[in-house]
Amino acid sequence: MRVILIAGAFALLISLFGTPLLIRILAKRGFGQVIRDDGPTSHHTKRGTPTMGGIVIIFAAVLAYSIAHVFSGRPPTISALLVIGLVIALGLIGFIDDYLKISRKQSLGLTGKQKLLAQALIASLFGYLGIQFADLDGLTPISLNLSTVRGTRYILSFRTSAGCDLGCVDGHGNQQWRESH
Secondary structure, eight states, X not given: XXXXXXXXXXXXXXXXXXXXXXXXXXXXTTOBOXXXXXXXXXXXXXXXXXXXXXXXXXXXXXXXXXXXXXXHTOOOOHHHHHHHHHHHHHHHHHXXXXXXXXXXXXXXXXXXXXXXXXXXXXHHHHHHHHTTOOOTTSOOSSOOOSOSSSOOSOOOOOBOTTSEEEEEOSTTOOEEEEEOO
């Protein structure tokens, strides 16, 4: 519990002090929102608003998580590393979108289809990796059970790199490994 509070405190401090600093840096360099002249006049007030604020939030979360693990002396888990990778990868899509808007000096970055395709690819990679790393009990970070509320008799079976099939074999929804035949 103490580690979670330490991580939360560090993330809060980094976000509170890092966000205004990043905004000043981005505003000085002219990295701000581009607004089309033919759009609604109410949007013109957004012109020059710094973009890329998610950088500080992602940086704060990853750094705070790392600091908390230094204090606890425990190594990070595969599940946590997968989630951190997911957050960074999705943040990278937002960064690329904002960067394209700024570098092209127009309000269009990535198209909606490009963003959805990139997010789908990242989610697919996350899902694939989530079933590849079983712990000592044979549990993976991502469950292949259909129900998250109760046990189900439906089994999703995938062959993993270890050559095992994963399926729900008890009535409580607990994942268990079975050797393939």
